[in-house]
Amino acid sequence: MIERVxxxxxxxxxxxxxxxxKGWYRQVLVVALPLLGFMNLLSMPVDTRLTIxxxxxxxxxxxxxxxxxxxxxxxxxITFIAVIYMYRMAETxxxxxxxxxxxxxxxxxxxxxxxxxxxxxxxxxxGSVLLIWARKTxxxxxxxxxxxxxxxxxxxxxxxxxxLYIGESGSLEFGRIGLGSVATYLIFLGIGINCAWPVxxxxxxxxxxxxxxxxxxxxxxxxxxxxxxxxARAFPGTExxxxxxxxxxxxxxxxxxxxxxxxxxxxxxxxNQVGFMVVGIGIGxxxxxxxxxxxxxxDVLFKALLFMSVGAVMHRTGTAKATQLGGLYKSMPWxxxxxxxxxxxxxxxxxxxxxxxxxxxxxxxxxxxxxxxxLVLLFASAGVFHHAGIKIPFFAFFxxxxxxxxxxxxxxxxxxxxxxxxxxVFIGSFPEYLYRILPFPVEYEPYTLSHVLSQTELLFFxxxxxxxxxxxxxxxxxxxSLNVDSDWFYRKGARVFYRIADKxxxxxxxxxxxxxxxxxxxxxxxxxxxxxxxxxxVFMSVLWRISGxxxxxxLVEEKRIRKAFGTGTFSIGVFSLSLAFSVGLLFLFIR
Amino acid sequence: xxxxxxxxxxxxxxxxxSFYGFLILLLLVDVLVVKHGYFPWEEATAFYAVFGxxxxxxxxxxxxxxxxxxxxxREDYYD
Numbered sequence: 267m268i269e270r271v272x273x274x275x276x277x278x279x280x281x282x283x284x285x286x287x288k289g290w291y292r293q294v295l296v297v298a299l300p301l302l303g304f305m306n307l308l309s310m311p312v313d314t315r316l317t318i319x320x321x322x323x324x325x326x327x328x329x330x331x332x333x334x335x336x337x338x339x340x341x342x343x344i345t346f347i348a349v350i351y352m353y354r355m356a357e358t359x360x361x362x363x364x365x366x367x368x369x370x371x372x373x374x375x376x377x378x379x380x381x382x383x384x385x386x387x388x389x390x391x392x393g394s395v396l397l398i399w400a401r402k403t404x405x406x407x408x409x410x411x412x413x414x415x416x417x418x419x420x421x422x423x424x425x426x427x428x429x430l431y432i433g434e435s436g437s438l439e440f441g442r443i444g445l446g447s448v449a450t451y452l453i454f455l456g457i458g459i460n461c462a463w464p465v466x467x468x469x470x471x472x473x474x475x476x477x478x479x480x481x482x483x484x485x486x487x488x489x490x491x492x493x494x495x496x497x498a499r500a501f502p503g504t505e506x507x508x509x510x511x512x513x514x515x516x517x518x519x520x521x522x523x524x525x526x527x528x529x530x531x532x533x534x535x536x537x538n539q540v541g542f543m544v545v546g547i548g549i550g551x552x553x554x555x556x557x558x559x560x561x562x563x564x565d566v567l568f569k570a571l572l573f574m575s576v577g578a579v580m581h582r583t584g585t586a587k588a589t590q591l592g593g594l595y596k597s598m599p600w601x602x603x604x605x606x607x608x609x610x611x612x613x614x615x616x617x618x619x620x621x622x623x624x625x626x627x628x629x630x631x632x633x634x635x636x637x638x639x640x641l642v643l644l645f646a647s648a649g650v651f652h653h654a655g656i657k658i659p660f661f662a663f664f665x666x667x668x669x670x671x672x673x674x675x676x677x678x679x680x681x682x683x684x685x686x687x688x689x690x691v692f693i694g695s696f697p698e699y700l701y702r703i704l705p706f707p708v709e710y711e712p713y714t715l716s717h718v719l720s721q722t723e724l725l726f727f728x729x730x731x732x733x734x735x736x737x738x739x740x741x742x743x744x745x746x747s748l749n750v751d752s753d754w755f756y757r758k759g760a761r762v763f764y765r766i767a768d769k770x771x772x773x774x775x776x777x778x779x780x781x782x783x784x785x786x787x788x789x790x791x792x793x794x795x796x797x798x799x800x801x802x803x804v805f806m807s808v809l810w811r812i813s814g815x816x817x818x819x820x821l822v823e824e825k826r827i828r829k830a831f832g833t834g835t836f837s838i839g840v841f842s843l844s845l846a847f848s849v850g851l852l853f854l855f856i857r
Numbered sequence: 858x859x860x861x862x863x864x865x866x867x868x869x870x871x872x873x874x875s876f877y878g879f880l881i882l883l884l885l886v887d888v889l890v891v892k893h894g895y896f897p898w899e900e901a902t903a904f905y906a907v908f909g910x911x912x913x914x915x916x917x918x919x920x921x922x923x924x925x926x927x928x929x930x931r932e933d934y935y936d
Contacts, residue, residue: 523920524929596861632895640896648912664863716892723883723905730880731913733873742921748935750928757935 270316272328272376273338274386276303277345277369284361293353296361300346303372307338315378323438326378332705333559337375337495339703340563341368343689344487344570351574351682352480355581359400364484367393371488375495379438380428383496387424390460390489391417397481398473409476412756416459416469424456443500454501461493461544462537464513468753470537471521475529475586479577482529486536486573487566494543494562498705503550511548512642515541519649521751526744528576528586528658532569535612535654538646539565545643546627549634552706557626559704564611564619564693571608571686572658575601578675578683579662588657588744593667601675602663604683611690613655613725614647619690621721622697622712629710648728655725656732661744799831801851802844880906 280299287295312335316328330338345368352360370393373386391414398410430449432438443450462470474485501507518534518541525531539561546558578601579594580586595602607618614620624647631640674680693700701708735741803824810820863869884903892900899905 519916520920520924521928523917524925595863596859629895635895637896644908645912645916648909649916652913652916714893715890716894719883719886719890720892720894720899720905723887723903724909726876726880726883727906727909728913729876731910731917733876735914735917740921741917742925745929746932748930748932749925750930750934 270310270314270328271306272316272373273303273307273342274327274369274373274376276306277365277372281362281365281369284365285358292361296349296365297346299365300342300349300368304339304342304346307335307342310335317378320381323381324379325382325438326440327373327382328376329378329440330376332703333495333498334375336559336563336703336705337491338372340491340566341371341375341488344368344483344566347570347682347686348480348483348487350685351483351577351679353678354676355678356478356480357400359396360478360480363393363396363400364481367397367484367488369393371492374492377440380432380440381438383440384421384425384428387460387492388421390492391421394485394489397484398477400481401476401478403476406476409473412753413469413473415756416466420456420459423452423459427452427454427456440499442502445501445504445506454504454506457493457496457500458510460489461497462490462514462540463510463544464517465752467514467518467537468751471518471530471533471751472753474533474536475527479581482573482577483570486532486569490536490540491562491566494540494547494558497544497547498555498558502547502555504548507544507548508636508639509548511541511544511546512639513541514538514544515646516642516649519646519653521749522649522653522657524742525749526588526746528588528591528662529573529580531588531653531658532572532576535572535650536565536569538650538654539569539612541646542624542627542643545639546630549627549630549636551630551634553633553710554627554630556701556704556706556708556710557623557630560623560626560700561620563700564623564690567686567693568608568611568619568690571604571683571690572612572654574679574683574686575605575608576658576662578679581679582672582675583670587746588661589746591662591668591670592665593663594670594672595663596667597670597672598663598674600680601683602659604680604687605659605663607687607690609655609659611694613651614721615725616694616713616718616721617691618694621694622700625712625717625721626710644724648724651725651728652732656729797848797851798844799828801848802827802831805844805847 277299280295284292284295310330312331314328314330315326318325318327345364348364349356349361352364356364367390370386370389374383374390377383377386395410395414395417398406398413400406427449430447431443431453434447434449443453445451445454459466459469470490474482477485497507515538518537522531522534522538525534543558543561543565546554546561548554576586579591579598582598583591583594585591611618611620614624628640628643628647631643675683697712701710732741806823806827807820810823815823863872884906887903887906894900
């Protein structure tokens with residue numbers, strides 16, 4: 267018996283069993299899988315390593331250290347929460363895809379070598395795209411296809427990098443890589459595509475709002491966080507990441523302010539939060555890596571909570587558009603409450619989870635005297651409160667009453683949201699439990715008077731800005747519209763390319779048809795058909811002239827010859843003579 | 858039809874008033890407490906309050922008057 271079961275193996279084999287189990291047994295199975303996995307994880311001591319020799323290399327399907335354990339815990343936790351949330355609502359494909367996806371994230375997290383890492387990295391794409399397609403709308407189908415194209419491209423970039431890197435270093439080990447050769451840049455970029463770096467990000471905001479209600483919970487947790495893990499593993503302290511992260515934290519908040527689809531608002535704020543993590547990894551001190559890891563842990567929870575509450579609204583009202591929502595606190599009070607807890611957590615209110623992790627990254631930036639970075643992150647902190655903290659709860663549950671009189675969210679959804687909300691408050695109030703499982707020892711204290719006061723001031727005066735802008739009518743009204751982002755380049759750009767190809771190649775085609783098919787070929791055919799008869803007529807008319815035939819007699823003779831050629835009825839001598847003549851002509855031309 | 862909490866303008870007024878009251882309280886505490894920070898401006902009076910307010914106003918106005926005219930299209934733009 268294998269002593270250690272790799273977490274991915276448990277989830278993926280579970281995913282393959284799910285379709286064959288029905289009813290209550292299935293419910294028990296999907297809830298039991300993450301629980302069993304979690305116990306399996308708890309039984310693994312730090313620094314466990316499972317190795318399999320393969321040719322000249324060593325495959326390491328299981329490498330347990332503090333960094334991979336932290337991501338392992340949260341991935342199990344969120345799978346558990348998601349299956350409760352999806353109870354009775356999810357279709358078979360969502361469970362299968364969800365467990366493959368979660369298993370892939372766990373596989374990549376616990377991979378000790380680049381080969382295993384790559385295999386699971388690709389599996390992430392497969393699991394996630396199924397969750398998008400499971401929505402079964404045309405929009406989801408198209409968005410899923412674009413999503414797939416981007417990730418297949420990203421996977422190829424990563425693969426090219428890995429192959430080159432193995433050639434250079436001679437080792438499969440998945441450890442610190444750092445930027446240096448072309449190979450390392452390719453790996454960096456390949457991970458960056460999954461991490462939703464600026465300009466490479468639009469697969470996320472395009473596809474996540476198109477997925478199924480339950481699927482979005484999985485999506486918000488795994489792809490970007492696995493990428494964050496991979497960056498923390500391979501590129502800690504890479505300065506480029508600081509600037510990439512700062513951009514990620516800042517630009518999506520502008521889009522989030524004017525976006526109408528609340529799930530897309532959350533997708534933008536997801537990028538904004540991952541920005542904080544990327545900055546933390548880029549700074550590369552123990553405090554900042556701890557901050558990035560802790561924030562990833564918290565973000566999985568509060569972002570899932572927000573997606574779950576908007577998902578519940580969508581489940582009941584059929585829409586997630588701000589223009590069609592409002593006043594739902596009347597009919598969905600519990601969902602409203604849980605949404606507010608998620609909003610307070612992502613905004614980093616004292617006593618909520620974001621407060622104890624985001625500030626670690628800010629503190630690390632300040633310690634490193636990165637003034638500009640610190641100022642932009644502070645701006646992003648105010649901004650995230652503005653668009654995720656206030657906008658989501660306000661437009662969905664308060665604001666203008668859209669007149670929906672629906673039932674409260676199903677009980678299973680409330681349970682899942684309740685557990686998540688409790689965890690957010692628990693971590694925010696007792697951060698030492700989270701700090702204990704971070705990669706490095708923590709000496710950070712979030713609850714100083716200065717910190718509590720300054721953060722409260724920042725948030726409440728941001729709220730004042732929102733209030734005054736809204737009361738004065740300056741706040742941009744929600745409009746049913748679409749905002750162009752960098753996916754324009756492959757959505758419209760692809761169309762421009764298509765048009766060029768259409769006009770160019772089809773034009774060439776038409777020209778070829780006109781000149782070759784309709785012009786040259788019939789000409790040749792006529793020539794070949796007429797050559798013998800024409801040459802016979804020319805040849806014979808010379809003879810007729812010599813023999814002194816009158817023009818009208820010549821005309822009769824010519825008609826006879828043409829008729830003979832047309833019907834194939836003429837004396838053999840004339841035929842062979844004219845044939846010999848035309849072959850002779852052809853021979854002359856061809857030579 | 859049942860009247861809900863914020864259907865009554867009086868309740869909205871109450872909420873707003875207590876919100877403004879809390880803001881004033883925060884500023885009072887800010888003046889009294891000695892703050893610590895890595896940057897000199899962190900110790901200035903009400904730095905975070907002013908920053909938060911200005912940041913959000915700038916954010917909203919830029920998004921509304923600069924970004925939206927640039928990127929907003931009809932919902933069927935890609936169809």
